[in-house]
Amino acid sequence: MAIDATGEAEAAEGMPQLDFSTWPNQIFWLLVTLVVIYFVLSRIALPRIAAVLADRKSTITNDLAAAEELKLRAVEAEKAYNDALASARTEAAKIVAAAKAEIQKDLDAASAKADAEISAKAAESEKTIAAIRDGAAAAVAEVARDTAAELVAALGSTVDAKTVTAAVSARLKG
Amino acid sequence: MATNGEEAAGGLKIEPMEQFTVKPLFGDGPIEWYTPTNVTLWMAIAVLALVGLLVLSTRRRAIVPSRGQSVAELFYGFIHKMVEDVAGHEGLKFFPYVMTLFMFIFLSNILGLIPFSFTNTTQIAVTATLALLVFFTVTIVGFIRKGPGFLAMFWVSSAPLALRPILAMIEIISYFVRPLSHSVRLSGNMMAGHAVIKVFAGFAGAMGVASVVPIAAIVAIHGLEVLVASVQAYVFTILTCVYLRDAVGDAHH
Numbered sequence: 001m002a003i004d005a006t007g008e009a010e011a012a013e014g015m016p017q018l019d020f021s022t023w024p025n026q027i028f029w030l031l032v033t034l035v036v037i038y039f040v041l042s043r044i045a046l047p048r049i050a051a052v053l054a055d056r057k058s059t060i061t062n063d064l065a066a067a068e069e070l071k072l073r074a075v076e077a078e079k080a081y082n083d084a085l086a087s088a089r090t091e092a093a094k095i096v097a098a099a100k101a102e103i104q105k106d107l108d109a110a111s112a113k114a115d116a117e118i119s120a121k122a123a124e125s126e127k128t129i130a131a132i133r134d135g136a137a138a139a140v141a142e143v144a145r146d147t148a149a150e151l152v153a154a155l156g157s158t159v160d161a162k163t164v165t166a167a168v169s170a171r172l173k174g
Numbered sequence: 175m176a177t178n179g180e181e182a183a184g185g186l187k188i189e190p191m192e193q194f195t196v197k198p199l200f201g202d203g204p205i206e207w208y209t210p211t212n213v214t215l216w217m218a219i220a221v222l223a224l225v226g227l228l229v230l231s232t233r234r235r236a237i238v239p240s241r242g243q244s245v246a247e248l249f250y251g252f253i254h255k256m257v258e259d260v261a262g263h264e265g266l267k268f269f270p271y272v273m274t275l276f277m278f279i280f281l282s283n284i285l286g287l288i289p290f291s292f293t294n295t296t297q298i299a300v301t302a303t304l305a306l307l308v309f310f311t312v313t314i315v316g317f318i319r320k321g322p323g324f325l326a327m328f329w330v331s332s333a334p335l336a337l338r339p340i341l342a343m344i345e346i347i348s349y350f351v352r353p354l355s356h357s358v359r360l361s362g363n364m365m366a367g368h369a370v371i372k373v374f375a376g377f378a379g380a381m382g383v384a385s386v387v388p389i390a391a392i393v394a395i396h397g398l399e400v401l402v403a404s405v406q407a408y409v410f411t412i413l414t415c416v417y418l419r420d421a422v423g424d425a426h427h
Binding site: 014015016017018019021022023024025026027028029030031032033034036037038040041042044045046048049050051052053055056059 | 191192194195196205206207208209211213214217218220221224225228229232235236237239243246247250251269270271273274275277278294296297298299300303304307361365
C-alpha cells in the first residue's frame with residue numbers, strides 16, 4: 001500500500017484524493033482528531049458555555065424579578081406618600097376650620113363689645129348735645145330778654161321785667 | 175507549493191490538484207497509517223483553533239461576554255438550536271457529536287483558505303469517513319431506539335398500497351446513497367474552489383503585469399469560498415440532524 005515519492009507524483013496527475021494508499025493514514029488521524037474534539041467539547045467547552053448561558057439567564061430573570069419588586073415597593077411608597085399627604089391636608093383643613101371658628105367667635109365678641117361701647121358713647125354724646133342745645137336755647141332767651149329790655153329802655157319807655165319776659169317768650173315760641 | 179509556483183511562472187505548468195496530495199511531514203518515507211502527514215498537521219491546527227475559539231475564549235465565564243466568548247456562544251447557540259429544531263428534543267443527546275462534526279468541518283474549511291495550507295475536507299477519505307460515521311450512527315441508533323420499527327420509515331404508509339413497494343425500493347436506495355452524496359457534496363465543493371483558485375494563481379504567475387486580472391479574480395473567488403466554506407459546514411451538519419431525526423424522532427414519512 002505504501003508508495004514512494006514517485007508514486008505520489010503520479011497520483012498527483014489525477015486526483016490525489018483517490019490515492020487509496022493514504023486513506024488509512026487520513027482516516028486514522030481523522031478519528032484521533034474527532035475523538036480529541038469530542039472530548040474537548042463534551043468535557044470542557046459545551047458544559048462551560050451551557051453553564052454561562054444558564055447563569056446569564058438566571059441573572060437576567062433574577063434582575064427582572066428584583067426590578068419588579070422594587071417597582072412594587074416604589075408604587076407602595078408613592079401610595080403611602082399620597083395617603084400621608086391626604087391625611088395631612090385633612091388635618092390642616094380641620095385646624096384651619098377650628099382656628100377660623102375661634103377667630104370668628106373672638107371677632108363676634110369683640111365687635112359686640114365695640115357695638116355696645118359705641119352705642120353707650122353715642123347715647124352719652126346725644127345727652128350732652130341735648131344739654132348743650134337746651135343751654136343754648138336758654139342763653140338765646142336770656143340774651144333776647146336782655147336785649148329787649150335794653151331796647152325798650154332806650155326807646156324811652158319803662159316797662160317791668162315781667163312783661164318783657166312774657167313778650168319775648170311769646171315771640172320766641174312764635 | 176513554492177516550487178510549484180516557480181514552475182508555473184516558468185512554463186505555465188498549472189497543477190491545480192497537487193495541493194491535495196498527502197505528504198509526510200518529515201522526510202520522504204512511505205505513508206503508513208501512523209505517519210504524521212500534512213493531514214495530521216492541519217487537523218492539529220484545527221484542534222488548536224477549536225481550543226482557542228471555544229475553550230480559551232470562555233475561560234472567564236463572564237456574564238457579560240467578551241468578544242471571543244460571544245463568538246463561542248454564537249457557535250453553541252447556532253448548533254444547539256439547529257439540533258433542537260431539526261432533530262427534535264430527543265436529538266439533543268447528540269448535540270456534542272453534531273457540534274464536533276460542525277466545528278471540525280467548519281474549521282477545516284476556513285483554515286484551508288489560508289494560502290499554502292492543506293484542506294482536510296477536500297479529501298474524500300475524510301468526508302467519506304465523516305459521512306459513514308453519521309450513516310452508521312443513524313442506523314445503529316435507529317435500530318436500538320425503535321427496533322424493527324426503524325424499518326417503517328421505508329414503508330411510506332401515506333402512499334397508496336400499490337405504490338408502497340416501489341417507494342420502499344426508492345427509499346432504501348436513497349438511504350444507502352446518503353453517505354455518498356453527503357461526503358462528495360462537501361469534498362467536491364471544497365475541492366472545486368481550491369482548484370479554481372490554484373488555476374487562476376497559475377495564470378497570475380505567467381501573465382506579468384496583466385496578472386492583476388487573475389489576482390482580482392482570486393480575491394473575488396476567495397470571498398466566495400469563505401461563504402462556501404461556511405455553507406458547506408452548515409449543510410453537512412443540518413443533513414446530519416435531518417438523518418438523526420429519522421433515528422430518534424417520530425416517524426413522519
